[in-house]
Amino acid sequence: MDRIPFGIRQLDTIIDGGAPPGSVVLLSGEAGAGSREFMYTSAILNGLANADRELHDLYYGDVAAGASVTDDIHYVSFTADSDQLYREMDRTMDTEIVESGFEAVDFVDMAESYFHPSSVPRDWYAEETRHIRDMAGRQDREDIFTALGAYLSENAPGSLVVIDSLSDLISSLGDDRDWSDIVYIVKGLQKAAHSWNGLILVHVNHETVTPEQQGQLIDAANGTMTFEWEQGGSERARTLVFKKFRGVLSRIEDENIIRFETEIGDAGFDISDVRKIR
Numbered sequence: 001m002d003r004i005p006f007g008i009r010q011l012d013t014i015i016d017g018g019a020p021p022g023s024v025v026l027l028s029g030e031a032g033a034g035s036r037e038f039m040y041t042s043a044i045l046n047g048l049a050n051a052d053r054e055l056h057d058l059y060y061g062d063v064a065a066g067a068s069v070t071d072d073i074h075y076v077s078f079t080a081d082s083d084q085l086y087r088e089m090d091r092t093m094d095t096e097i098v099e100s101g102f103e104a105v106d107f108v109d110m111a112e113s114y115f116h117p118s119s120v121p122r123d124w125y126a127e128e129t130r131h132i133r134d135m136a137g138r139q140d141r142e143d144i145f146t147a148l149g150a151y152l153s154e155n156a157p158g159s160l161v162v163i164d165s166l167s168d169l170i171s172s173l174g175d176d177r178d179w180s181d182i183v184y185i186v187k188g189l190q191k192a193a194h195s196w197n198g199l200i201l202v203h204v205n206h207e208t209v210t211p212e213q214q215g216q217l218i219d220a221a222n223g224t225m226t227f228e229w230e231q232g233g234s235e236r237a238r239t240l241v242f243k244k245f246r247g248v249l250s251r252i253e254d255e256n257i258i259r260f261e262t263e264i265g266d267a268g269f270d271i272s273d274v275r276k277i278r
Contacts, residue, residue, distance in 0.1 A: 003016060026217055027039065029226065030227060075161075092269075
């Protein structure tokens with residue numbers, strides 16, 4: 001397996017099928033600029049490839065030669081349960097895609113660990129989900145960083161993993177943890193991912209970090225995509241820019257591509273136009 005598809009049809013086509021296995025990719029977005037839709041589309045379209053190949057071919061097409069969809073897709077959320085994510089994804093993509101693809105994704109609700117140390121009332125987040133029952137007792141003893149690490153060590157090898165979102169981890173920092181723990185966890189993911197041989201997508205809301213912190217996260221990841229709003233006349237357009245990506249950026253530079261204009265359609269997030277250096 002030379003590449004793992006992102007599940008974004010036009011993007012995968014441009015970069016020879018997807019990301020190199022073992023990559024940790026930071027998705028850094030302005031609010032509403034498409035980073036969250038990118039996560040949803042990546043999880044659901046890759047799930048669809050495993051659940052309904054015919055439907056996947058209709059909405060995505062053929063996976064590139066040398067690229068392979070992972071057998072397992074994991075979507076880790078610290079604050080949202082699977083029902084909430086389903087509703088949000090259903091507003092982003094065609095219902096038949098979500099219905100089929102959703103079943104092939106393992107949605108991991110870590111709200112128990114995330115909210116446990118906070119003042120949030122327990123009955124707001126402690127719904128008896130399968131994941132919480134499976135981890136009964138352990139989450140009360142582990143903080144969210146430890147719980148995340150344990151889950152990834154067991155499930156990330158050979159898988160596509162979406163982590164939603166680093167911004168939640170940042171907001172959970174307290175007296176016993178500081179910003180360096182955020183950088184360490186991304187650097188640690190990069191080191192572990194090399195042997196896991198999967199693909200890890202880590203989301204962060206651009207507004208939750210300073211420029212210096214953003215630079216540290218970019219340095220810690222293998223690749224970084226930024227999702228931005230661009231003003232053009234009286235309209236705003238969503239755009240995607242590669243800040244860096246080992247094993248991928250050279251392909252984009254060969255084509256003199258500097259910016260992708262994006263859209264949200266029936267199949268979720270996709271590329272609508274490519275800006276090249278003139």
